[in-house]
Amino acid sequence: MSMRFYMPVRLIIGEGSVRSGAAELGKLGRRCLIVTGRTSAKASGALDDACAALKDAGIEYAIFDQVTQNPYLSTCLRAAEKALEMKAEFILGIGGGSPLDAAKAIGVLAANPGLDGPGLYKGGWKNPSLPVAVIGTTSGTGSEVTQYAVITDDLDTGNKKGIAAPDGFVTLAFGDPRYTHGLSYGFTVSTALDALTHAVEAYFNKLATPLTDMFALSAIRDVAHTLRDIKGKDPADITVAQRETLYIASIYAGIVIAHNRTSYCHALGYFLTEQHNVPHGMACAVLLPHFIRRSAKLNPQRAEQLTEAIGMDTEALCQLVIELTDAPSATLTSEQMAEMAGRFSESANFKVAYGNFGYDEAVAVLTELFGG
Amino acid sequence: MSMRFYMPVRLIIGEGSVRSGAAELGKLGRRCLIVTGRTSAKASGALDDACAALKDAGIEYAIFDQVTQNPYLSTCLRAAEKALEMKAEFILGIGGGSPLDAAKAIGVLAANPGLDGPGLYKGGWKNPSLPVAVIGTTSGTGSEVTQYAVITDDLDTGNKKGIAAPDGFVTLAFGDPRYTHGLSYGFTVSTALDALTHAVEAYFNKLATPLTDMFALSAIRDVAHTLRDIKGKDPADITVAQRETLYIASIYAGIVIAHNRTSYCHALGYFLTEQHNVPHGMACAVLLPHFIRRSAKLNPQRAEQLTEAIGMDTEALCQLVIELTDAPSATLTSEQMAEMAGRFSESANFKVAYGNFGYDEAVAVLTELFGG
Numbered sequence: 001m002s003m004r005f006y007m008p009v010r011l012i013i014g015e016g017s018v019r020s021g022a023a024e025l026g027k028l029g030r031r032c033l034i035v036t037g038r039t040s041a042k043a044s045g046a047l048d049d050a051c052a053a054l055k056d057a058g059i060e061y062a063i064f065d066q067v068t069q070n071p072y073l074s075t076c077l078r079a080a081e082k083a084l085e086m087k088a089e090f091i092l093g094i095g096g097g098s099p100l101d102a103a104k105a106i107g108v109l110a111a112n113p114g115l116d117g118p119g120l121y122k123g124g125w126k127n128p129s130l131p132v133a134v135i136g137t138t139s140g141t142g143s144e145v146t147q148y149a150v151i152t153d154d155l156d157t158g159n160k161k162g163i164a165a166p167d168g169f170v171t172l173a174f175g176d177p178r179y180t181h182g183l184s185y186g187f188t189v190s191t192a193l194d195a196l197t198h199a200v201e202a203y204f205n206k207l208a209t210p211l212t213d214m215f216a217l218s219a220i221r222d223v224a225h226t227l228r229d230i231k232g233k234d235p236a237d238i239t240v241a242q243r244e245t246l247y248i249a250s251i252y253a254g255i256v257i258a259h260n261r262t263s264y265c266h267a268l269g270y271f272l273t274e275q276h277n278v279p280h281g282m283a284c285a286v287l288l289p290h291f292i293r294r295s296a297k298l299n300p301q302r303a304e305q306l307t308e309a310i311g312m313d314t315e316a317l318c319q320l321v322i323e324l325t326d327a328p329s330a331t332l333t334s335e336q337m338a339e340m341a342g343r344f345s346e347s348a349n350f351k352v353a354y355g356n357f358g359y360d361e362a363v364a365v366l367t368e369l370f371g372g
Numbered sequence: 373m374s375m376r377f378y379m380p381v382r383l384i385i386g387e388g389s390v391r392s393g394a395a396e397l398g399k400l401g402r403r404c405l406i407v408t409g410r411t412s413a414k415a416s417g418a419l420d421d422a423c424a425a426l427k428d429a430g431i432e433y434a435i436f437d438q439v440t441q442n443p444y445l446s447t448c449l450r451a452a453e454k455a456l457e458m459k460a461e462f463i464l465g466i467g468g469g470s471p472l473d474a475a476k477a478i479g480v481l482a483a484n485p486g487l488d489g490p491g492l493y494k495g496g497w498k499n500p501s502l503p504v505a506v507i508g509t510t511s512g513t514g515s516e517v518t519q520y521a522v523i524t525d526d527l528d529t530g531n532k533k534g535i536a537a538p539d540g541f542v543t544l545a546f547g548d549p550r551y552t553h554g555l556s557y558g559f560t561v562s563t564a565l566d567a568l569t570h571a572v573e574a575y576f577n578k579l580a581t582p583l584t585d586m587f588a589l590s591a592i593r594d595v596a597h598t599l600r601d602i603k604g605k606d607p608a609d610i611t612v613a614q615r616e617t618l619y620i621a622s623i624y625a626g627i628v629i630a631h632n633r634t635s636y637c638h639a640l641g642y643f644l645t646e647q648h649n650v651p652h653g654m655a656c657a658v659l660l661p662h663f664i665r666r667s668a669k670l671n672p673q674r675a676e677q678l679t680e681a682i683g684m685d686t687e688a689l690c691q692l693v694i695e696l697t698d699a700p701s702a703t704l705t706s707e708q709m710a711e712m713a714g715r716f717s718e719s720a721n722f723k724v725a726y727g728n729f730g731y732d733e734a735v736a737v738l739t740e741l742f743g744g
Contacts, residue, residue: 002385002386002387003383003384003385004382004385005382005385006382006383007379008380010377010378011375011376011378013376013377014373014374015373015374017374210620214587214590244373248582
């Protein structure tokens with residue numbers, strides 16, 4: 001048995017954690033660029049808390065609030081320019097996966113003036129990233145605790161692409177489940193399905209260890225039962241405890257993909273987001289039942305262990321995902337399938353799946369799901 | 373609910389992990405002082421693997437092999453001198469808790485020439501520690517993943533004292549359960565009881581969170597069942613899988629005390645080691661049944677959760693500990709009890725226990741157990 005663990009983020013979760021954590025922010029520098037999307041950082045209350053905490057710590061700051069869903073490289077380059085102009089000593093990303101991933105990319109770009117898109121994606125840049133702190137406001141991405149940042153390369157292919165930073169963890173992550181209280185039903189479900197997909201993909205995974213299993217099974221259990229309980233509810237009736245459970249599960253799920261990576265639900269679902277504007281979690285969920293059934297067939301012992309740990313069998317889990325999935329039906333031509341399968345055929349997403357999941361099987365999955 | 377997590381150690385566990393991790397050692401520097409005890413690093417095979425890995429990575433090294441059980445401050449000062457002489461860029465501690473704790477102290481002393489005992493214990497030294505890597509060879513201490521180093525102050529009081537390093541984690545920790553295969557029955561049990569005490573003290577603890585519970589319950593379950601299975605066995609009959617289970621549980625238990633600290637079993641057991649030469653794990657185990665019973669009484673709900681998670685109730689756990697405890701009976705005078713209780717009455721060890729565990733209750737516990 002072989003087992004690695006590395007998750008160097010200082011994680012501070014709880015009501016009021018941002019205000020009470022001002023001293024931790026003060027250790028990162030005296031000048032900060034805040035990176036957010038257009039609305040959620042404000043609407044959640046996280047931005048106000050962050051500004052107050054920075055003031056408490058005597059830190060000067062400016063706000064860059066132009067990060068979109070599936071953040072663009074061009075946006076990150078503009079933000080990095082702003083960071084350089086204000087001589088930012090650290091970056092504070094606030095929001096869901098998009099501003100958090102963008103903050104990571106901006107930290108690298110600001111520390112390496114002149115670095116361009118190809119350089120960013122390639123990795124091996126000269127200077128380490130500026131310190132990055134983040135405040136999560138959704139219960140899905142897990143970006144708070146992963147080394148990954150997925151940035152859409154709008155200056156070249158238009159595809160979503162991970163930047164290559166093996167040690168790209170943030171320094172400090174705050175999570176306050178209150179920030180998720182105002183999220184809509186659809187958004188709550190989609191982000192929870194993202195977290196569920198992370199945990200399931202990292203559980204049925206060639207790199208899984210007892211340690212990642214512990215986090216993954218806890219996350220799968222908590223998300224699955226919470227999703228079952230909130231299905232069809234008015235979002236105002238989702239309790240504080242349920243919001244908290246979903247937030248913590250998203251962090252656990254992030255910790256497992258930091259070690260085991262995501263698998264083919266993520267890869268083969270990208271086109272639904274890129275071309276059909278399907279929210280990321282829903283895009284993953286479209287693929288998830290296939291992934292669960294295939295994995296359970298190839299490793300029935302692991303499926304049994306999952307059933308025992310979460311109190312729900314794999315088929316019930318699939319049915320739950322199917323009932324919650326709300327994505328427009330999409331079809332792909334043979335050429336598109338070949339392109340999708342080819343794009344990921346050498347990726348880690350395929351390699352960590354059980355068996356020998358490669359080009360041919362990817363085409364078969366796409367045909368089954370999107371063959372029209 | 374409020375939850376913090378911080379464990380920045382890069383952890384590499386598994387058969388052959390030291391040899392295969394040479395590249396990670398290479399990132400720490402070009403000159404290394406190896407710090408070990410007199411025998412176990414050699415006997416376990418860990419020292420040979422380490423030397424081979426350092427050679428693979430082209431790193432010059434020297435060996436300081438004079439660390440004793442309950443390592444002395446004076447020893448650490450001598451080793452730091454040696455590190456300075458050879459211009460060591462990092463320290464590699466190999467062994468159980470003693471060499472690992474010593475390596476942490478030596479890293480600080482070598483980075484701060486002129487720092488003396490009082491300065492070391494007080495903390496707030498000028499330069500950060502040299503990078504420290506460790507190779508664990510016992511399944512007890514968890515020092516691989518904690519920020520703690522307990523060094524006996526032989527230049528002053530002769531007491532065991534923690535050095536004050538809130539961020540005193542090592543950079544890199546290797547664990548290869550093969551190194552524990554040759555340990556005697558008594559040593560295996562004593563170190564396992566140390567790990568069990570860590571996990572139990574951090575579970576019945578005011579600072580416990582769902583995240584520390586997850587690690588603690590897994591460790592308690594695995595150590596308790598393994599101890600029950602190996603009780604009275606010839607150590608040669610302890611299986612590789614059992615050794616591995618104990619090693620990983622000791623790491624999980626270390627992760628929880630890194631967050632929640634240890635409690636009064638540790639504090640009130642110190643005198644058994646200091647004055648009666650009782651191995652550390654056994655000294656803790658003498659106090660553990662009292663701790664479990666008191667905690668279960670004050671928080672029956674947590675006791676039930678433990679019973680459900682480990683498949684053994686708290687009284688069965690106490691009985692198992694009692695059956696395995698092999699320590700000479702010791703008595704204390706009233707003056708000695710007052711001194712012991714006073715020494716820790718303001719310590720975190722007491723504060724994290726349920727209720728208001730203070731001077732009076734400590735004297736009562738000592739009277740019950742050592743009143744003669």
